[in-house]
Amino acid sequence: MSKRIVVDPITRIEGHLRIEAELDTQNTITKSYSSGTMVRGIEIILKGRDPREAWAFAQRACGVCTTVHAFASIRSVEDALKIQIPKAANIIRNMMIAQQYVHDHVMHFYHLQALDFVDVVSALKADPKKTSDIQQSISNWPNSSPGYFAEIQGKVKAIVESGQLSLFTNGYWGHPAYKLPPEINLLAVAHYLEALDWQAHVTKIHVIFGGKNPHPNFVVGGVPLPINMENDQALNAERLAIISESITKINDFINMVYLPDVLAIAPFYKEYAGLGEGLGNFLTWGEFPEGDIHDLSKLYVPRALILNRDLKNITVPDPRDMEKMKEFVSHSWYKYSQGNDVGLFPWKGETVFNYTGPKPPYEYLNVEEKYSWLKAPRWNETPVEVGPLARVLVMYAKGNQQAAELVELVLNKLNAPVSAVFSTLGRIAARAIETKLFGDLLPKYYGDLIAEIKAGNTKTFNGDKWDPISWPEHAEGFGFMEAPRGALGHWIVIDSGKISNYQMVVPTTWNGSPRDNKNQPGAYEASLVGTQMAIPDQPLEILRTIHSFDPCLACAIHMIDAEGKSVAEVGTGFNVCLT
Amino acid sequence: MYGSNRKIVLGLGNTLNRDEGLGVHCLEPLRQRLRDPGEVEILDGGVLGMNLLPFVEASSHVLILDAIDARKPPGTVIELTREEIPLHSQIKMSDHQVTFQEVLQFASMRGKLPGYLHLIGAQPQDISVGYGMSPAIEAVVPVMIDRAVRVLEDWDLISPV
Numbered sequence: 001m002s003k004r005i006v007v008d009p010i011t012r013i014e015g016h017l018r019i020e021a022e023l024d025t026q027n028t029i030t031k032s033y034s035s036g037t038m039v040r041g042i043e044i045i046l047k048g049r050d051p052r053e054a055w056a057f058a059q060r061a062c063g064v065c066t067t068v069h070a071f072a073s074i075r076s077v078e079d080a081l082k083i084q085i086p087k088a089a090n091i092i093r094n095m096m097i098a099q100q101y102v103h104d105h106v107m108h109f110y111h112l113q114a115l116d117f118v119d120v121v122s123a124l125k126a127d128p129k130k131t132s133d134i135q136q137s138i139s140n141w142p143n144s145s146p147g148y149f150a151e152i153q154g155k156v157k158a159i160v161e162s163g164q165l166s167l168f169t170n171g172y173w174g175h176p177a178y179k180l181p182p183e184i185n186l187l188a189v190a191h192y193l194e195a196l197d198w199q200a201h202v203t204k205i206h207v208i209f210g211g212k213n214p215h216p217n218f219v220v221g222g223v224p225l226p227i228n229m230e231n232d233q234a235l236n237a238e239r240l241a242i243i244s245e246s247i248t249k250i251n252d253f254i255n256m257v258y259l260p261d262v263l264a265i266a267p268f269y270k271e272y273a274g275l276g277e278g279l280g281n282f283l284t285w286g287e288f289p290e291g292d293i294h295d296l297s298k299l300y301v302p303r304a305l306i307l308n309r310d311l312k313n314i315t316v317p318d319p320r321d322m323e324k325m326k327e328f329v330s331h332s333w334y335k336y337s338q339g340n341d342v343g344l345f346p347w348k349g350e351t352v353f354n355y356t357g358p359k360p361p362y363e364y365l366n367v368e369e370k371y372s373w374l375k376a377p378r379w380n381e382t383p384v385e386v387g388p389l390a391r392v393l394v395m396y397a398k399g400n401q402q403a404a405e406l407v408e409l410v411l412n413k414l415n416a417p418v419s420a421v422f423s424t425l426g427r428i429a430a431r432a433i434e435t436k437l438f439g440d441l442l443p444k445y446y447g448d449l450i451a452e453i454k455a456g457n458t459k460t461f462n463g464d465k466w467d468p469i470s471w472p473e474h475a476e477g478f479g480f481m482e483a484p485r486g487a488l489g490h491w492i493v494i495d496s497g498k499i500s501n502y503q504m505v506v507p508t509t510w511n512g513s514p515r516d517n518k519n520q521p522g523a524y525e526a527s528l529v530g531t532q533m534a535i536p537d538q539p540l541e542i543l544r545t546i547h548s549f550d551p552c553l554a555c556a557i558h559m560i561d562a563e564g565k566s567v568a569e570v571g572t573g574f575n576v577c578l579t
Numbered sequence: 580m581y582g583s584n585r586k587i588v589l590g591l592g593n594t595l596n597r598d599e600g601l602g603v604h605c606l607e608p609l610r611q612r613l614r615d616p617g618e619v620e621i622l623d624g625g626v627l628g629m630n631l632l633p634f635v636e637a638s639s640h641v642l643i644l645d646a647i648d649a650r651k652p653p654g655t656v657i658e659l660t661r662e663e664i665p666l667h668s669q670i671k672m673s674d675h676q677v678t679f680q681e682v683l684q685f686a687s688m689r690g691k692l693p694g695y696l697h698l699i700g701a702q703p704q705d706i707s708v709g710y711g712m713s714p715a716i717e718a719v720v721p722v723m724i725d726r727a728v729r730v731l732e733d734w735d736l737i738s739p740v
Binding site for chain 2: 014042045057061064066111193200214
């Protein structure tokens with residue numbers, strides 16, 4: 001007799017996600033269903049607008065993903081209109097993208113994922129001296145004295161006693177699946193708090209290159225900031241020095257805190273190196289163009305498709321392939337004009353809401369019918385996973401030496417075979433590995449930028465095709481960004497100078513998709529099968545694996561609630577929701 | 580851009596969900612009204628969530644403009660003083676996403692909650708997908724601006740307008 005449990009909402013993510021799982025008598029998950037319960041409608045808002053302004057709307061859909069949508073949007077317009085950006089602008093963009101990864105991944109690890117593995121309350125039992133010894137053995141991070149950790153412990157104690165523990169939202173303190181000794185729990189809590197201070201430093205790259213903060217500026221054709229050493233409104237020597245200092249702070253934290261913490265925590269959870277994989281299919285659009293964006297050989301993270309874990313026969317997916325790149329809505333609350341089971345290529349995509357689910361409050365979704373606001377993107381009718389694990393696998397398989405060394409480092413620490421990377425822990429480790437790789441790109445790109453400036457190549461904007469008179473009557477474009485969560489694509493169609501269609505296929509749609517026309521599960525759904533739960537109504541095991549994907553269904557709705565209760569249930573409401 | 584003791588007016592909300600963007604839509608009219616803003620910075624916080632923590636923690640004065648759900652008729656203007664903003668209630672909003680209340684909680688926990696904190700908002704009517712506000716809420720903007728100016732005057736940050 002199977003039973004079904006519902007986890008709604010999945011806490012500590014951006015946005016609103018519901019998981020329903022069927023358990024056998026041993027409490028092992030046999031089937032699971034992922035439902036995005038908030039709708040996104042940005043595509044509707046963009047129709048009829050000036051393509052040069054699309055980024056400003058796209059970045060508003062989500063507070064976490066502003067940069068990634070802005071970049072994918074301007075790249076889609078540049079692709080459609082065949083605009084080449086100046087070399088210095090490309091380097092600046094790459095630096096902004098690298099910074100975005102690092103910032104996002106560190107905050108995800110400490111604020112959204114760590115509490116699945118770190119028991120905050122247990123930290124109170126730690127001996128600060130021992131925590132200090134551990135810290136000093138794993139890195140040269142200066143905050144390492146017994147006194148420092150005793151002080152942190154005091155803070156945690158005050159928080160617990162004041163009843164403000166809700167801040168560390170919804171941890172299952174004392175759950176038997178927590179395995180860390182108190183001393184490592186204390187270490188991680190200290191770094192959880194330090195990450196908050198660190199984030200103030202890391203955004204400086206965006207503030208300077210984007211010209212303002214919050215909500216930096218972007219521009220089709222380059223970057224909005226001119227380079228001029230004599231002008232205090234431009235990128236000048238003073239601002240370059242701030243960026244250089246910021247890069248050092250970013251990398252110190254990665255090298256001395258984040259990466260060592262992941263390596264210290266992972267060995268206590270080795271069972272997660274054997275579960276949580278799911279599909280075994282992976283896709284990347286690629287990132288960090290180190291030359292013309294259309295030259296795929298110049299992408300630092302290659303564009304690639306991996307099927308059935310086969311790292312020897314990697315192919316290159318073409319986002320313009322109208323036969324292979326399709327979104328399905330067989331189990332999604334949308335309506336296609338050509339029927340329920342067809343797939344649509346994004347340039348031909350449709351966004352028509354069609355909620356057929358139960359009226360809330362409800363017990364279960366009808367998973368045989370439509371059950372999610374996420375569409376089901378598929379590559380050649382095959383579900384794929386996107387994100388850090390996909391990227392690290394591709395870099396590893398394509399001979400990125402540093403990536404291979406970092407993968408070996410983690411595997412040695414776990415004393416595990418290569419196959420262990422196809423797992424929940426593999427995903428978490430991959431996030432840390434690529435943070436290190438991309439953090440190291442920052443000083444390299446900074447050096448490249450200085451070299452360009454010294455050579456007099458200070459142009460940052462190409463305005464040749466700014467005027468719509470220079471545009472063709474009809475144009476189609478694809479813009480991508482490997483967002484921290486995975487492959488993001490914007491497909492744009494421009495007619496008579498205005499947007500006539502716009503579709504985003506975002507990482508969480510790939511990973512969190514419901515079943516498709518062939519009833520194939522998405523990545524989240526597949527990843528949970530086989531996981532045994534210790535206490536079914538405390539679904540820590542589900543959170544660990546789902547969080548390892550870093551879901552972002554972040555939504556528009558964030559209103560301050562004067563009564564301090566849940567904002568009115570928005571399950572079937574029409575709210576923008578993205579990546 | 581990175582001082583301390585900043586004095587900020589922070590407009591919050593998502594402009595892609597009609598009235599949800601009220602706080603952001605108030606910023607431009609406020610900017611025009613304050614011919615001499617002095618030290619006051621007018622910032623568009625959007626839905627940036629935790630990314631706003633550094634701004635809040637670096638500020639001595641924070642005036643928040645936002646849509647507020649108080650189960651009141653649409654257009655009702657609501658003001659909350661520093662003490663009235665629900666920081667430690669049985670919060671459920673974190674279920675949805677990292678919200679601005681959580682940002683305030685973090686600042687409070689870290690002992691960095693601004694000494695001067697005030698919120699002005701209004702009950703929205705229509706938060707469906709779309710750009711631009713409903714007429715009823717559009718009409719509330721001047722009221723919000725009047726109240727915002729009064730708060731800034733009370734804080735001695737601007738000369739009487």
